Amino acid sequence: MKIRHVNQGNFTLIEHIEQTINPPAEGFYWIDANLEDLVTLQPIFRMHDLAVEDCLNEEEQRPKIELYEDHYFIVVNSIRFDDEEFFLRALNIFLGKHYIITVTKQKINELRLLKPILWEQEVSRPDQFLYYLVDLVIDNYALVGDRIELKIDQLEEEILLHTKKTHLNEIYGLRSEILWLKKVLGPQRELVAQLMKKELRLIDDQLQKYFSDVYENALKTSESFDTYRDLMGNLREAYQSAVTSRANEIMRVFTAITTIFMPLTFITGIYGMNFDIIPGLHFEYGAYVVLGIMLVLGIGMYIIFRKKEWL
Known part of the structure; x- marks a missing residue:
């Protein structure tokens, strides 16, 4: 567990968790924790039992926001594309008035990329932290979409130049992944819509307007996956035509x-x-x-x- 005091984008490491109970004079506390740390954090920040249970649950969690008395519990799914395979990694967030706690099972790339953004934007509030983090997660879906588009183009070129039997398996496999990603992005988009439209006292009204831009990006990415799905249909027809022509x-x-x-x-x-x-x-x-x-x-x-x- 790492505890940081964030003020104007500058980080100061905190050694003792007890220091985070009371609000700092300026800025907020960011606690980057793992599942084992919840035993210590739950009584200090009065985390709801259901929220802690969701963090510990082995099953894949649907993106959502739960409102409790003095904090919000938010679940977003980070996506990663390694070795031609997609992985979802749950990012559990506890948002309080003077703190934000991120709880993860594995390393989340967005948290690493977030640090220079916080410094550049001189972030001093936890709701700003949440905005930039969610924005990075949605942008990463768009980057994955770009890689899918590149893979489709490469597959199309290979089919036109030299058709192989393995191409059909690649087409069906990639189409299944596209449909799965679109299904995953749907709840993520709904979460952003809630952050944009709900009356949330822990999120500044002016900041909520910025979430509309994140929602637009999520909507565009979702529409791109629709396009990719159609392209896979065209690719399948091209494969069948190439096989017929070769025969x-x-x-x-x-x-x-x-x-x-x-x-x-x-x-x-x-x-x-x-x-x-x-x-x-x-x-x-x-x-x-x-x-x-x-x-x-x-x-x-x-x-x-x-x-x-x-x-």
């Missing part, structure tokens, strides 16, 4: 080869009959003549097919 190309080549060998097979069939009298059968150079005719026929038909672009 037709193979059949065309096989048909042309078969057609070339038909007259050659006809000639060999005649001279393979069991008759005693066949024209040229006993001619000394008959075999060479027949082979020459077959060679001329084969080459001639190949040249004709190439000119007509059948091969």
Whole structure:
């Protein structure tokens, strides 16, 4: 657990948790905790049992805001894209009048990125901290959307250049992930809407207007996922068209080869009959003549097919 006093974006480490019980003369306290620290923090900040239970719950929590007497409990889901896989990481926030507590199971990248923003914006209130944190989380969804779009473009290029059977599995897998992300972003968007519209005494009225910008970003990102879903449908059609075209190309080549060998097979069939009298059968150079005719026929038909672009 790390305890910081934040004032005008400057951080001062606090050693003893008891110092955070009373409001500081300026600024606020940011307590960055893990699940084990809740045992210590709950009695000090009178955290509601249901909120603590949600933090400890192993199941995935839906983004939400719960209003209690002297603090709010907020759940947001941070997203991470590693090794072509998406991960959700719950970020539990306790917002008080003079403090904000972030409780996480794993490291959250947004908390690391938040520090320079707090310094740059000279943040001195916990509700401002909450705004910039939620803004970073939503922006990260947009960055994931950009990576998905890049992956779609790469997949489309690979399908057009050289179609493989594995591409179909990639298409269905990526489409499932897009639908899952859209489903995840929906509750997140609802949470931002509540922060924007609800009358919340711990969040300044002027600051609530800024959440409308965050909501717009969440809405745009959600609409982008709709576009990606449609693109995956187009990609699937492109794959099927490429497979069909490739099959037709193979059949065309096989048909042309078969057609070339038909007259050659006809000639060999005649001279393979069991008759005693066949024209040229006993001619000394008959075999060479027949082979020459077959060679001329084969080459001639190949040249004709190439000119007509059948091969």
